[in-house]
Amino acid sequence: MAVMYQAVYRRASSLFCRLHSTYVRKMRYLNELKEDDSFCRQAQTSGTFYLFHNLSPFLQEVGRKYLVPQLSATEMKRILEKFKETEQWIEKSVLIGCSDEHIPHFALDLGALEKSAIESELKGSFTDLRKALFVVDEKDFPLLASAQALLRWHDSHQYCSKTGQPTQKNVAGSKRVCHASGITYYPQMSPVVITLVSDGSRCLLARQPSFPLGMYTALSGFCDIGETVEETVRREVAEEVGLEVESFWYSASQHWPLPSSSLMIACHALVRAQQTEISMNSLELEAARWFDLEETVEALKRDHRSSKQEDGSFLPWFPPKQAIAHHLIREWVKEQASRTA
Ligand SMILES: NC(=O)C1=CN([C@@H]2O[C@H](COP(=O)(O)OP(=O)(O)OC[C@H]3O[C@@H](n4cnc5c(N)ncnc54)[C@H](O)[C@@H]3O)[C@@H](O)[C@H]2O)C=CC1
Numbered sequence: 527m528a529v530m531y532q533a534v535y536r537r538a539s540s541l542f543c544r545l546h547s548t549y550v551r552k553m554r555y556l557n558e559l560k561e562d563d564s565f566c567r568q569a570q571t572s573g574t575f576y577l578f579h580n581l582s583p584f585l586q587e588v589g590r591k592y593l594v595p596q597l598s599a600t601e602m603k604r605i606l607e608k609f610k611e612t613e614q615w616i617e618k619s620v621l622i623g624c625s626d627e628h629i630p631h632f633a634l635d636l637g638a639l640e641k642s643a644i645e646s647e648l649k650g651s652f653t654d655l656r657k658a659l660f661v662v663d664e665k666d667f668p669l670l671a672s673a674q675a676l677l678r679w680h681d682s683h684q685y686c687s688k689t690g691q692p693t694q695k696n697v698a699g700s701k702r703v704c705h706a707s708g709i710t711y712y713p714q715m716s717p718v719v720i721t722l723v724s725d726g727s728r729c730l731l732a733r734q735p736s737f738p739l740g741m742y743t744a745l746s747g748f749c750d751i752g753e754t755v756e757e758t759v760r761r762e763v764a765e766e767v768g769l770e771v772e773s774f775w776y777s778a779s780q781h782w783p784l785p786s787s788s789l790m791i792a793c794h795a796l797v798r799a800q801q802t803e804i805s806m807n808s809l810e811l812e813a814a815r816w817f818d819l820e821e822t823v824e825a826l827k828r829d830h831r832s833s834k835q836e837d838g839s840f841l842p843w844f845p846p847k848q849a850i851a852h853h854l855i856r857e858w859v860k861e862q863a864s865r866t867a
């Protein structure tokens with residue numbers, strides 16, 4: 527028995543070492559690409575490219591699936607030649623990751639070229655990000671989200687906000703520098719707290735007027751400058767539904783590219799069971815109410831389409847699994863179900 531245990535242990539730890547060293551080597555490689563312009567320029571000649579057009583990602587519909595194609599450097603060169611563009615275009619690309627074998631991945635926006643001509647050449651279409659995020663395979667979601675966010679950041683940070691002079695990107699696209707003032711700009715995300723409030727047996731979900739009809743989600747809000755996550759959770763819950771948070775705990779986080787880069791910090795919060803009367807802030811919210819376990823489980827089974835009633839009204843439904851709000855709601859259901867089991 528001890529021998530068998532040792533063999534299993536040895537196999538597990540050697541697997542861990544292998545995984546660990548692959549990961550560490552990959553992170554070191556990416557860091558080097560960001561820091562060393564000539565190394566990164568060299569890497570562009572053997573990398574793969576994800577294409578965008580005015581910030582819409584290029585997708586290919588294959589059967590019922592939407593794929594996110596990667597073009598080789600040779601293919602990229604061929605396309606640019608075909609459109610009579612020079613290879614200098616490649617320099618506009620930004621580094622978004624690499625494979626375990628250190629093949630670097632770049633994203634490139636071809637917004638200045640004719641959209642339909644590229645689409646027919648490459649047999650696919652540039653798709654609005656809002657749609658693209660929900661139709662691609664789950665594993666492609668973070669890649670599309672961060673690539674688009676980085677391209678958007680570069681697009682809107684072409685000038686120094688102090689001198690008004692143009693800024694230059696480094697080859698990897700991990701920063702921009704204003705040579706007149708010496709200021710370095712780094713891509714930014716705004717921290718947002720998203721909180722699923724519970725009173726112990728129900729959870730509180732709300733909707734803003736701009737949401738698709740019938741969709742409810744957890745409360746969210748941007749962190750004010752200087753605030754801690756704890757302070758934002760308490761403030762947002764007080765501001766939006768007039769309740770006092772007693773305790774809260776962190777669950778997970780997610781980068782959310784829409785409408786501009788946010789770091790969503792997802793938390794569960796408890797309010798006192800005796801103080802659950804909602805006083806909704808109607809400047810921001812259109813509805814806010816408590817959902818019991820059964821109603822939450824039912825709403826999780828619906829989507830935008832299946833929630834539509836014959837009379838045109840909508841039963842409540844929640845954001846799809848790609849959104850961290852969905853993860854929070856599922857986590858709450860699981861915890862409630864295990865408590866009542
Ligand atoms: N991934 C997910 O599951 C979810 C993501 N979200 C995202 O969270 C974000 C924040 O949610 P809200 O409830 O709308 O925030 P919120 O409750 O803070 O209200 C938005 C208002 O805050 C102000 N504001 C303060 N700092 C801002 C900044 N850095 N950028 C833009 N506006 C700022 C503006 O006046 C804006 O109208 C949104 O971008 C939304 O897309 C929201 C819910 C679910």
Ligand SMILES: [Mg+2]
Pocket residue numbers: 745746747766810
């Ligand atoms: Mg809000």
